[in-house]
Amino acid sequence: MARYLIGNWKCHKSSDSSKEWLDRFDKAYRPQDGLEVIVAPPAVYLESLSFHVKRLQLRHFSLGAQDISPFPRGSYTGAIAADMVKPFASYAIIGHSERRRYFHETVTDLVNKAAEAADVGLTPIICIENGDTLSSLFALKDIDCPGMILAYTPVDSLNFRIPESVARVGVVIKRIANYFPRRPIVYGGALNVDNFREYLEIDGLSGLFTATASLEVQSFSTLCRAMGASL
Numbered sequence: 001m002a003r004y005l006i007g008n009w010k011c012h013k014s015s016d017s018s019k020e021w022l023d024r025f026d027k028a029y030r031p032q033d034g035l036e037v038i039v040a041p042p043a044v045y046l047e048s049l050s051f052h053v054k055r056l057q058l059r060h061f062s063l064g065a066q067d068i069s070p071f072p073r074g075s076y077t078g079a080i081a082a083d084m085v086k087p088f089a090s091y092a093i094i095g096h097s098e099r100r101r102y103f104h105e106t107v108t109d110l111v112n113k114a115a116e117a118a119d120v121g122l123t124p125i126i127c128i129e130n131g132d133t134l135s136s137l138f139a140l141k142d143i144d145c146p147g148m149i150l151a152y153t154p155v156d157s158l159n160f161r162i163p164e165s166v167a168r169v170g171v172v173i174k175r176i177a178n179y180f181p182r183r184p185i186v187y188g189g190a191l192n193v194d195n196f197r198e199y200l201e202i203d204g205l206s207g208l209f210t211a212t213a214s215l216e217v218q219s220f221s222t223l224c225r226a227m228g229a230s231l
């Protein structure tokens, strides 16, 4: 199974600084078979960055949307439908705890978004913030999308900026893998260049999901190189 390094830029960067990030990353990046790098910029930059990625001919590198609409095209002011994103991105982050916390999204939204993504061929990256409530995501089992990635992102780690212990992450990864067999599972929450290495050893873990560490090329490239070397 491939490994993944995901960088979620959240609501950061300008159009120019996004392109500069890519130019600098391109110089540091050594693509490796078996390691897929995914960066999710703010939606307004997806189109221009997708052309920039093509120009740079970055291999094993894809863009992702940070969110998509739970609805298809229609009268939904402010929404961005999955098929509008598809020409510019390959993945869509869905159900991030910040979407739930600040935008009041529900599990039903999450499932509908995952279905919309799968329908147009976007690979969903489903955020799971609690390993004890997996049964609430039962409906995901009906969505036909073999590549779906599951991202364990415990909300306390995000909020308190302390990563969950390796041992605890290992336990939850096993639980998720039992519930959703054969899916790549990644961990995210307060990872940085000083603490990420031990997480790469977790049995069944397919990668890392970062935000803060992805904003600077230097830290993201450090993670990328180490993951490549660990393959």
Ligand SMILES: O=C[C@H](O)COP(=O)(O)O
Pocket (backbone or CB within 6 Å): 008, 096, 153, 157, 158, 188, 189, 190, 191, 209, 210, 211, 212, 213
């Ligand atoms: O979207 C990614 C997760 O919220 C992790 O963010 P973080 O790496 O800044 O803790």
